[in-house]
Amino acid sequence: LIWNGDMSVAKREGLYCSLVFTCCCSHEIKINTSKQCLNTSKRDINVRSVIGANFAGIGHQGLVKLCAILNVPLPIDDDHFFDTLDYLLPTFESYKLRSMKNAVEEACKKSNGRKITVSGDGTWQKRGFSSLHGVVEVLSNGPTAKVLDLERLSKKCSICTGLLSIKYSDPKKYSEIKNKHQCEVNHVGSSASMEVAGIHRLFARSKMLYNVKYAQ
Template identity: 80%
Template sequence: MKKTRQLQNDLISDIDQPTGNEHFTYKERQFAGPSYQKLSNFLEQQNTNVVKDTNDYYQIIHNSFLLELMKQSICISCKSIWNGDMSVAQREGLYCSLVFTCHCSNEIKINTSKQCPKTSQRDINIRSAIGANFAGIGHQGLVKLCGVLNVPPPIDDDHFSRTITRILPVFESHKLNSMKNAIEEACGESNKRKLTVSGDGTWQKRGFSSLHGVVAIMSTCSSAKVHIR
């Protein structure tokens, strides 16, 4: 559990880090769905700060619109309307470091994703790996999705696998915590420890060769249910 908490703090919280373009914080926003609620509850139980900031999310924007925005600004060096070009100084999967160079040679550098504290990984690459895993499309599916969206390819397969392996303890811990709470809720409603339950399961693909499946078990006296994947 101690190792899981440390890993969760490394990937999710940056309470010891200065604010800025480089560091990541898990923040609340109104349109977040059930996944945010589950993760937020887990963080609260671990005494991790959840900062409220409705601007802490990603937008997909075409490069041409970034240049349009820059051309409506004043260069702090030559004091003229900005006129220049954009280049990519560094790229790691879906993360990149952009450089806007004015005709006067003044440069503005920005990062498209924050770096998770105490790691060399970028937030967007971790989120893309989690999303591909949750959606069941894996790395190859994520590559296809990025191609259709006309965005850079994600991290390579090896880095993708290492990312999933690294964050797995956090989600395993949350899964067990969620199932335990569901059991206690059902026992509380029935006023007994012996429960009558019903269950069903399915596999990731047809046949008997699939290594991944999901089971749902529901108490007859409660809406609480247990998911085992």
């Protein structure tokens, strides 16, 4: 049998679209190419594309290029991309904390106490010691080391930098945002010193956070 009808796109949002199949008898069937996420208007395919782009380290621009190469519709725009990141952040944060807490308890079980042997490691956004951002973590000891805690260190705040463009043209708005935002800067000093500073913070809060004592 040959279907006699028409197909149209009723709605498109990034990689999601709503297709309408209209039969010659005027009967319509609507098919959504992706389900809607619970308690939000966001579509699953768009949320997954944002997660994938960040896990792959390509960001929004990289995702746009990838979609173009694959000859598929472009992803959600830049504003919606970062809005989706804000939507996902609490979930990622909750999973991160739960995962690290489980890793700590696993390490305590292996050591038969609340004093555990750990190792520390640091990485920077850019190679060398000129990076403005870095991450330091402590890991459990053993063949399958797991992250127990981590600290992000930054010498630069993207919001503070962006605000400089309106510092003189709109001083009132500049002061309002400047005073309300949570500044990302939490390290003063050389990039090379980030690792030592971060490890010190992680060791200092181990008792309060997990009721454990780290040992090297």
